[in-house]
Each structure stands twice: as structure tokens, then as C-alpha cells.
Amino acid sequence: MTWFPLSSFCLVYVNFVVYICHILCLYAEMGPTMMEEARTCKSKSQRYKGSCYSDNNCAIICEGEGFTGGKCHGFFCKCWCKRPCLD
Structure with a gap:
């Protein structure tokens, strides 16, 4: 069985994709308050x-x-806390 190492371009690409996914996940959790079912x-x-x-x-x-x-x-x-929204 022959093993071929990844080229440096592939490693850079994989690292870039992982970095972008991480940033997107952090962005998705940053909102201080979000609406849930319009009343919570x-x-x-x-x-x-x-x-x-x-x-x-x-x-x-x-x-x-x-x-x-x-x-x-x-x-x-x-941990996300819930309460009734103040209208």
C-alpha cells in the first residue's frame, strides 16, 4: 500500500475550509437575543x-x-436562557 502525502496546496485549502467553518459557527452563536416562536x-x-x-x-x-x-x-x-419577550 503506497501512501501519498497531501500537497501543500491541499493542506492550505483544508485549513482554509476548517477556518471558514469555525468562523461561521461562531457568527451563528454571537447574537445576544434571538426570537423563538415569536413570543419567547x-x-x-x-x-x-x-x-x-x-x-x-x-x-x-x-x-x-x-x-x-x-x-x-x-x-x-x-447554555441558552429563555424568557417571555418584552413587547
Whole structure:
């Protein structure tokens, strides 16, 4: 079995694609407040540190921040808090 190393162009291209995907994912999670179902607003938790894998823990932290609940979601598994939108 013969192994052929990737050319430097291929490595640059792969790194570029990974970089662009990373930037797009970060951009998608940057919005401070987004509408969800027209009556519920959500915002990334300011106190939850690290990756979020427990919706229950996220909800507890969000309630401490004055929200009605929270869930883990997004590419980087962040804690997002929910509350009714103020009209």
C-alpha cells in the first residue's frame, strides 16, 4: 500500500475550509437575543462556564440570572436562557 502525502496546496485549502467553518459557527452563536416562536426570547447565559451537556443545570443557572429556563444547544454546546419577550 503506497501512501501519498497531501500537497501543500491541499493542506492550505483544508485549513482554509476548517477556518471558514469555525468562523461561521461562531457568527451563528454571537447574537445576544434571538426570537423563538415569536413570543419567547433567548440569550446566551453570562454565568454558565464551559460546554453545556445538562439542560437541567443550564435551566438552574438561567433561573439564577432571572430567566424562566434554559437549554443546551449550538455547535459548541452553550447554555441558552429563555424568557417571555418584552413587547
